[in-house]
Amino acid sequence: MEDAMVKFEGVSKKYGNQKALSDLSFQVKKGEFFGYLGPNGAGKTTSIKSMIGLIRTDSGSIHVDGIDVANDPISVRSRIGFVPDSPFVYSKLTAREFLRFVGGLYHMEKKDLEKRIDWLSDIFEMHGWLDRRTEEYSHGMKQKVVMSAAFIHRPELIVVDEPTVGLDPPSARLLKDMLKLIQKNGATIFMSSHDLSVVQELCEHMAIIHKGSIVAEGTLEDLRKKAEMEGGNLEDLFLKLTEKTQKAVYLD
Amino acid sequence: MQTLGLLFYLKAKMLKSLLLDTRKSYLLRNISTGIVLFALLYISYIFFYNLIFMYVSNLEEIGSLLIDRLVSLGFLAFFFMLIISSFVSALATLFRSTETEYLFSTPLSDLHLLLSKYFDIIIYSSWAILFMALPILYAYAKIRRFGTFEYALTGFFVLLPFILIATAIGTVFSILAVLISKYISIRRLIVFGSVVFASFIFLVIKFSQTNQLTIPFTEDFRALNIFINNFQLNAHPLTPNFWLIQCLRSLVLHEYKEFVLYASALMTSALFVLSFLFMVGEKMYFKTWMISNEQTVVSKKDPGFILTQKCGFFSRTPKTQAQALFNKDVLTLIREPGQWSQILLILALLILYLFNLRMIPQDITDERWITIISIMNYGFCGFILATFAIRFVFPSISLEGKSFWVLSSAPLSTSTLFRVKFMTAFVAFFIIGETIALISSAILKLEGLYQLMTISGIFLMSISLSTLAVGMGAAYPDFSENNPSKIATSPGGILTIVLSLLYIAVMLMLYAVTVYRYTLFLVSGNEFPRIVIISSILLTVVLNAVTIILPLRFGARTLAQKEF
Structure with missing residues (x-):
């Protein structure tokens, strides 16, 4: 039985002359909470989109649950729940209609779908909003709808891109608890984030991508060893490993 | 004035980068x-030149009159x-564009902002129509x-003044419509709009009935002319299309005094309408933009939503x-009032067309005229279907918009997506x-x-379009x-048109x-056109197979290669 839920092997991708991914290799074990870190333009979104089959890579292979994304993207997608960084939903649909639509796309049974909608609206405290059009929603509320859509079909792998952006503290807490709960129930979580404190809090395993390649991978302790640092938080590690130094701020 | 110049400079730069992009694929x-x-x-x-104008110009005595009439009607x-x-x-450019809020926050005057936006409106609204109009005008001139x-x-x-008059009127209407929407709820506005529409159709029908034929040659010419009249309201001497055709006619006859008269009518009308637009805009643009912003807080009372x-x-x-x-x-379409107004407009034109068909004299017996009328009717049906296809079906994939990630990350095949989009359009088109x-x-x-040919032809057109x-x-x-x-008016849309x-x-x-060959068989007792009919059927099958298969393959391949 395949132990890895996600496996990148020598994946490269170029946009014109610019390398987005360069011989990228790493893997995420089943049931793991995986943090994916990197500065802006490092290749995080490109790798996530490649994993879902939204971008074709130039070389290498990506397997999700043992299935080659390039050969069978539909099977791969049916195993994934995707939460994009910007929560765009159909503005003329209500949250209930949107969740029914998503359930339909994932071939869910009617009874099960309705039960899941009730459960998710309960967890995310959306009851009063469920039958209002999403164009009336705040950013945070839209984010909740997108999360619900990602969880509704009980995916084996949840891919989350910048999950806490735009969420108020209680909603962010709720999301973190929800992700932990889902992982406890056996799902694998792949989370890309800029929020290093969230990654440090939630992820047992992480990788730092820089200029399209993995510069460090493992537990927080592994990363510390790699950076030859004793103590220090993830932010210090991140800055050291990605060779970012703090620029002096001055007033004109 | 300097800021306005800067805005136009930026527009020119953006246009230049769009058209003269030297990257290989863009080039x-x-x-x-x-x-x-x-x-x-x-x-x-x-x-237009060879098949229509050359043919019509050969019709003795009425040829040139018919050409003028066709151009005027067009x-x-x-x-x-x-x-x-x-x-x-x-409505989109003045009130919904995302840059407007930023531009209003700068020291740019309302009038200058309107001027810059009006320039965009002229381009967006006229280039597709010009694409249709220029070949006609060029064929006429030739x-x-x-x-x-x-x-x-x-x-x-x-x-130029012809375009300015129409676009300025459309722009003034949009400002006034937003202003009115403050006082009348959307539901009432729709009822009000429907009443205006119904009255408009009634007046047009009434108007057309009094507008009987002016070429008293034969009963059948009368019939043809009434048929042609069905497409137009009337060549009233105070309408821009009348001035336009009079200008063209006076150029043909080298009557430059006449030309100056009618060109002045066009130019002064354009100046008047533009002045009115700028006056309305200066006083009301910001006010109406605020109103439109307040309306983005949606109400639960929207008729489409309630329904x-x-x-x-x-x-x-x-x-x-x-x-x-x-x-x-379906939910997205019904809940989008902008879509409904356009559907109502096209349906109103359809009803108008069918009502006007009834005015054709019932005693036409000559098969040749029946043939001509049936051909024109067939063409009109196709044109209506094409209008629906461009306006509602072509944008349907694009309208998934930024929510397209939902489809692209779901286990959904392109063929299922296409099948649904096609079936939705086909059922509506078929009906x-x-x-x-x-x-x-x-x-x-x-x-x-x-x-039989009309019904089966429309059926095929419903599928292929x-x-x-x-x-x-x-x-x-x-x-x-x-x-x-x-x-619909993007380069891809124009290509589809x-x-x-x-x-x-x-x-x-x-x-x-x-x-035509069948009519000759009926009228002159020619041989039954078996070969013509069989060839025509075969060619129709080939044409429709190509029109069905190639665009779908092209679309599926492009969408599969697209990276989101």
Whole structure:
């Protein structure tokens, strides 16, 4: 039985002359909470989109649950729940209609779908909003709808891109608890984030991508060893490993 | 004034980077699009010049009159299309554009901002219509042997003010509509709009009835002329299309005093309407923009929302992917008031057309005229279907917009997506197309082969125009645009318009050749045109197979290669 839920092997991708991914290799074990870190333009979104089959890579292979994304993207997608960084939903649909639509796309049974909608609206405290059009929603509320859509079909792998952006503290807490709960129930979580404190809090395993390649991978302790640092938080590690130094701020 | 200059400078820079992008793929795309568009313009010109104007000009005594009338009628249609499209463009450009809020926060005056936006409105709303109008105008000028001087006069003193008048009227209407929407709820506005529409149709029908024929040759000429009249309101001496055709006519006859008179009417009207627009804009643009912003806080009282909530049919839990997609598309369409106004407008024109068909004298006996009328009716049905296809089906993939990630990350195949988009369009087209075909056949008393060919031809057009629009919509998606009118007039949209018109032209030719030969068989006792009919059927099958398969393949391939 395949132990890895996600496996990148020598994946490269170029946009014109610019390398987005360069011989990228790493893997995420089943049931793991995986943090994916990197500065802006490092290749995080490109790798996530490649994993879902939204971008074709130039070389290498990506397997999700043992299935080659390039050969069978539909099977791969049916195993994934995707939460994009910007929560765009159909503005003329209500949250209930949107969740029914998503359930339909994932071939869910009617009874099960309705039960899941009730459960998710309960967890995310959306009851009063469920039958209002999403164009009336705040950013945070839209984010909740997108999360619900990602969880509704009980995916084996949840891919989350910048999950806490735009969420108020209680909603962010709720999301973190929800992700932990889902992982406890056996799902694998792949989370890309800029929020290093969230990654440090939630992820047992992480990788730092820089200029399209993995510069460090493992537990927080592994990363510390790699950076030859004793103590220090993830932010210090991140800055050291990605060779970012703090620029002096001055007033004109 | 300096800031206004800066805005126009930025527009020019953006246009330059769009057109003169030297990256290989963009360069290739721009050059190939340019070649295709130029070729299509030329083919359209050849079509109008050789097949219509040359033929009509050979009709003794009435030839030139008919050409003038056809051009006048064409430009009347373009005038109304320009008003409608500038109205819609203005709503999007003046009130919904994301940059407007930022520009209002700068020290740019309201009038200058309006001026810069009005320039965009002219471009967005007129270029597609110009694409249709230019081949007609050029064919007209060619047949009337215009020189360079006449071309220059026509371009600057006739066409330019003609466009300015229509687009300024459309823009003023959009500002006033937003202003009115503050005082009248959307529901009332729709009721009010419907009443105005109904009154408009009633007046037009009443008006047309008094507008009987002026060429008293034979009963059948009378019939033909009334038929042609069905498409126009009237060549009233105070309408821009009348001034336009009088300008052209005076250039043909070298009556430059007449030309100055009618060109002055166009120019002064344009100046008047522009002054009115700038006056209204200076006083009301910011105010109406605020109103429109306040309205983005949506109300639960929207008729489309209430209707779909009460009905509940499309909100129920879907059993299949196809049903889920279909429900979503229907709900989105019904809840978008902008879409409804356009559907109502086209349906109103359809009803107007059918009412006017009834005015054709019932005693036409000459099969040749029946043939001509049935050909024109067939062409009109195709044109209506093409209009629906471009306006509603072509933008359907693009309108998934930034929410397209939902589809692209779901286990959904492109074929399922296409199948649903096609079936939704086809069912609507089939109902609309066959209804017009059946009613118009009954009114025109078309029987036998005429009726069979009309009904089966419309059926094929419903399929082919739907697949053409779905395929091309997927091949040229614009997920950043949420205005269907803008999507329809994008380069991909224009290409689809031209391809649809070409398809209709070939279908029309095949239809015309067959019914013409069949009529000769009925009238002159010629041999039954078996070979013509069989060849026509074969060619029709090939044409439709190509129109169905190629765009879908092209669209599917492009969408699969697209990275999101």
